[in-house]
Amino acid sequence: MILLDTHAWVWWLGEPECLSSEARERIEHAASQNEVYVSSISVWEVAMLVERGRLKLALDVGDWIQHAESLPFIHYVPVDNRIAFRSVTLPEPFHRDPADRIIVATALILGADLTSKDERIQAYPFVKAVW
Numbered sequence: 001m002i003l004l005d006t007h008a009w010v011w012w013l014g015e016p017e018c019l020s021s022e023a024r025e026r027i028e029h030a031a032s033q034n035e036v037y038v039s040s041i042s043v044w045e046v047a048m049l050v051e052r053g054r055l056k057l058a059l060d061v062g063d064w065i066q067h068a069e070s071l072p073f074i075h076y077v078p079v080d081n082r083i084a085f086r087s088v089t090l091p092e093p094f095h096r097d098p099a100d101r102i103i104v105a106t107a108l109i110l111g112a113d114l115t116s117k118d119e120r121i122q123a124y125p126f127v128k129a130v131w
Helices: 006-014 021-032 040-051 061-070 081-088 098-110 119-123
Strands: 002-004 036-039 074-077 113-115
Touching: 002 006, 002 021, 002 098, 006 021, 006 040, 021 036, 021 113, 036 040, 036 098, 040 061, 040 074, 040 098, 061 074, 081 098, 098 113, 098 119
Parallel strands: 002 036, 002 113, 036 074
Antiparallel strands: none
16 A cells, blocks of 8 residues: 655656656556555645646646546545644654645555655655655
């Protein structure tokens, strides 16, 4: 089981060459087992990045998200009360970025490895980061 950080999700669907070979292999294996997860906060984050001009997609952002949601091997995890609370009570030290905190909390609650290039996430000892 693997949870994709926002950039890993975007790259896997549009620019898989941006992923490390290990990340790509782990994601492909998880997809073959129907065990790829994405936090709903990543949908928000993609929409915000496109709105701010920091991310360009091949499709309109709404169409891109709809396409991503139609893929049968990706499961979207809503930000429920348990995840929201866990994101605030993560063992310190961890940075204050709310989206990263929610993604890490989601990985911990699911018991999933987290695919992320983010060095702050990779250095966090309480989650297994794959890159």
